[in-house]
Amino acid sequence: MIDPTDWICSKESTYSNLSPEEKKAISEFFLIWSYFESQVLNCSANRTSFFNLATNLQNSGKISEIGLNELVTYFKERYLSGGSFNDRYAALELEKSRNPPEVDSMLLEDSTDQITKLVGCLFVVYRFRNNLFHGPKWRYKLSEQESNMTKACQFMIKIIDNA
Template sequence: MEFFELTEIAPELAGLSDADRKPIELFTLTWSIFECKKLDRDASIPKMEEKLAGIEIDNIIFEEALNYFKQRYFPDGQESYHFEGLNIRQSKVKARVESALCGQATDPKELLLICLIIVYRFRNNLFHGEKWVYGVKGQQENLLISVNLLERCMRLFPDGI
């Protein structure tokens, strides 16, 4: 099946440019490899915490992603409308992410975990349809920042298989 054939099933795909579609494809593939090889085919926040517990973290690993997420979700320390779009359902996790993005967390493992939680939300929203509800157009930067972070984490995390 070719991409253009998918537009018969999901007409909204016809409006995606290559610039919109390519990051989706790259993110999907990168996440799949990350989850399989590094998270033992079991992506979850506890699994990510477990993986982070056993490694040393250098801030350079997540600095680009953290700065991007701070600007996107809490510019000038104030929540933007994008934050609710992450669709974080657990109040403790939501508070933890908010705290870190507002500069209240300093532990490198916690900050990397927060970045991975956001990437995990992108994954859930993309794979489970939330992104399709309000559109995947304009998600290129989110997805490319996420791919860069996942690639760095794949070099850092031990294999799970």
């Protein structure tokens, strides 16, 4: 029987060079995303399901329980340099998700409401998912994804627990 991890390591140095912690973070992200999409997005990740989830969390008073402001701060530090979008922002490939305006609002506008912030964060996490599932992260640096995957997993778990 072929061991999938050994096989991919023999085919792709991008993966074989990752630390065990990086590999674990990526694997956990795949697992948690699948469960998250099933449990809180009705197996359909899109603007409507993101907005409905955000509205439900806001209306239930639980939006403050999911670590939203901490994730927004992390994304601002990661995707902005001197108040402008950087190369990491471009690597999200947001155009493949129709350039959701909520992401730019979440990153650039301090007065953005909680629902818009949450939808913006969900779109960034969704781009992590798409870029991993569809391959762009293999072209870029998988080695720079551990913190993204870990923070995204923690965020999704908090949402599931509060939805």
